[in-house]
Amino acid sequence: MGELMISDNMWRGATVRLTAIAKEDLPAMARWYQDAGLLRLWNADAARPQTEAELAKWLEEEAKKPNAFYFAIRPLEGETLLGAIELDGILWNHQVGWVAVGLGDRAHWGKGYGRDAMQIVLRFAFQELNLHRVQLTVFAYNERALALYERLGFQREGVYREFIQRDGARYDMYLYGLLRREWEAQAG
DSSP: OOOOOOOSOTTBOSSEEEEOOOGGGHHHHHHHTTOHHHHHHHOSSOOOOOOHHHHHHHHHHHHTOTTOEEEEEEESSSOOOOEEEEEEEEETTTTEEEEEEEESSGGGTTSSHHHHHHHHHHHIIIIISOOSEEEEEEETTOHHHHHHHHHTTOEEEEEEEEEEEETTEEEEEEEEEEEHHHHHHHHO
8 A cells, every 4th residue: 555645734835824813913904904995805894994802802703613714824934914814604514615815915916825825725625624615705896806716716606696885886796616526627
């Protein structure tokens, strides 16, 4: 029988690594919540600033969930917080979960960090958690995210028509899904 090959670098990619979100990250995250344009890409809720204390409470509550995994995105070297990525809403009996990713500082956009973080978390979802399906939603106006998800192999499966209203205009929200076999074929 051949030797079992176990990766000891599950959390490392080509440009980033995933770590736990720490209390020391809260000041940077609170700064992200001052950027309403960023919040309008991430969430359908009304954009509103959040304090470090509010984020600390959120982090504490999220850590208790048995069906969610939250990670900080950091460069391969150093502790700079680039963004966050999560797998949550996991339905273990159906092997299905939701993914979301965001880079908090616009200076880090366009450098491949989001793609690398997504590749790491998809590997974790399919190989470590044994999920069958990973899904996400994205607003029609978030063109950068749409391009990323499609490059990663996600398939547009549905449209929530005129789901969100921003600045007096209505926008669709898309549902995307990626099955394990599709990911395996692309990951090669």
